Amino acid sequence: MENKRDFHYPHTFILLGASGDLAKKKIYPTIWYLYRDNLLPESTKFVGYARTKQTLEEVREKCKKYMKVRSGEEEKFEAFWDANSYVSGSYDKRVDFEFLNEHITRFEKGPVANRIFYLAVPPTVFEEVTVNIRNACHAIKGYTRVIIEKPFGRDDVSSNKLSNHLTGLFKEDQIYRIDHYLGKEMVQNLMTIRFANQIFNPSWNRENIASVLISFKEPFGTEGRGGYFDDFGIVRDVMQNHLLQILSLVAMEKPVTLNPNDIRDEKVKVLRHIPPIKLSDILVGQYVGNPNGQGDEKLGYLDDPTVPKDSVTPTYALAVVNINNTRWQGVPFILRCGKALNERKAEVRIQYKDVPGDIFGQTKRNELVIRVQPGEALYLKLMCKSPGMKFDLTETELDLTYSLRYRETDVPDAYERLILDVFTGTQMHFVRNDELKEAWRIFTPVLKELEEQHIKPVPYVYGSRGPADADAKLAENDFKYSGSYKWQKPTLA
Ligand SMILES: NC(=O)C1=CN([C@@H]2O[C@H](COP(=O)(O)OP(=O)(O)OC[C@H]3O[C@@H](n4cnc5c(N)ncnc54)[C@H](OP(=O)(O)O)[C@@H]3O)[C@@H](O)[C@H]2O)C=CC1
Ligand SMILES: O=C1O[C@H](COP(=O)(O)O)[C@@H](O)[C@H](O)[C@H]1O
Secondary structure, eight states: OOOOOGGGGEEEEEEEEETTTHIIIIHHHHHHHHHHHSOOTTTEEEEEESSSOOOOHHHHHGGGGGGOOOOOHHHHHHHHHHHEEEOOOOOSHHHHHHHHHHHTTTTSSSSSEEEOOOOOOOOOHHHHHHHIIIIOOOOOSSEEEEEEOOOOOOSHHHHHHHHHHHHSSSSSGGGGEOGGGGGHHHTTTTTHHHHHHTTGGGGSSTTTEEEEEEEEEEESSOOOOOOHHHHHHHHIIIIIIIIIHHHHHSSSSSOOOOHHHHHHHHHHHHTTTOOOGGGGEEEEEEEOTTTTTTTGGGOOOOGGGOOTTTOOOOOOEEEEEEEOTTTTTTTTEEEEEEBBSSSSSSEEEEOOOOOOOOSSSSSOOOEEEEEEEEEOEEEEEEEEEEEEOOSSSSEEEEEEEHHHHHTOOOOHHHHHHHHHHHTOOOOSSBBOHHHHHHHHHHHHHHHHHHHTTTTTHHHEEEEEEEETHHHHHHHHHOOOSOOOOOOOOOOOO
């Protein structure tokens, strides 16, 4: 791991695919915020690289609307762009990468100089780019780290092939596989909630917990990205990575230490207890247009011109995952994700069992909700005596809403944390090769069955809560919804 004291050496951050969507919407803004907040080594230079022939001014112009510059920050913003340069070249020609290498070398005065490559490139050019980095751009007087974005393959075979390819070029401690959900505040909080609170730890098991629901909902469809999406579908896009990562943090045993490898050892261990998902344990859906909706809501997935008319790619999926170990045997972990739904939401719901011997005759289950987004919150739904002269029960909550409790603190964006982690050399929040292998072992068979049998997803209307059958599947898996809980939003004092 790099020491803080090494931060005065030259660092170059090379963004491959600098002309693309991810670069302009996410990566350039992120490196600007890190630079603005003085979080990066002082002498860091940024190099954009892509096939498009363009000037740095043009790159800057394209990123403009995605980068926030507050009043008083204008000078710093100019300094940021002064530290940037852009090189155009192909992805497959070594000579172009040799030119890139010469370009980077100019910034590398002194005995040590480090390089970080961010691969914001399509999977089709991934192999040649990594070979060219290894052969022509590897640092000779410092570290070389590569950040890679999903998709990490599309099944076990292609993912293994990619892993073997990378293993032939880089050591595991040079590879940073991004799952940006691991950079989200409440996902990072899962370990603290579990292991720094004696109140939760003893009840975190099959004796007390009935079911766990991990949800991701988005209120928009594929928005013209259907061409990419159709090849992957929601299971590969969200469930196999983001939701499974959350599951492993919710279900794993306590790691021996906070060392990244100890944590990832535990994540792998719990994944190894999960058998591959069966076809009977998954429900898939695809959105159709809402005739009463506005604008895009009128359009179904198949109306996207980049999607084949007979596509059976799921835009919604609910899967029941079993963990066959002492802690969790028999507790359904329900993963649920979908596009074009009624709201934006990502959350974990830990639903406790019914109170045995209910003397009140009306108790509802406790539920611990960890809301990842929007608006980070942790709330525990519980029963209380109705205040006043009555002796009946009321459903209420212990509520930790971040925007109220931590008014002065800005929650950083996931990419900011993760890119900074790469500079400091901490791999705790990155996906290790063996985690990835387990994830594909769990999902590949069912994905194959869905695709080989051409299973038609259940239609659901754009803007709805998803296929009607999904709630029945939740109920079958010991997730109880009473509909009686009412939240009273606190008002600001
Ligand atoms: N700190 C905070 O900000 C807090 C906010 N709240 C808010 O209060 C509101 C209610 O709280 P919530 O925890 O959602 O509790 P509820 O018991 O009201 O709802 C739980 C969830 O059940 C799902 N649901 C709705 N209908 C059904 C159904 N027929 N079968 C199965 N599931 C169903 C909904 O999610 P889905 O559509 O995803 O299935 C819903 O969000 C929410 O908006 C919540 O954000 C509550 C407490 C604290
Ligand atoms: O990885 C992905 O995540 C986004 C959702 O990310 P969020 O941080 O906005 O929740 C999703 O839209 C996209 O399809 C998927 O590839």
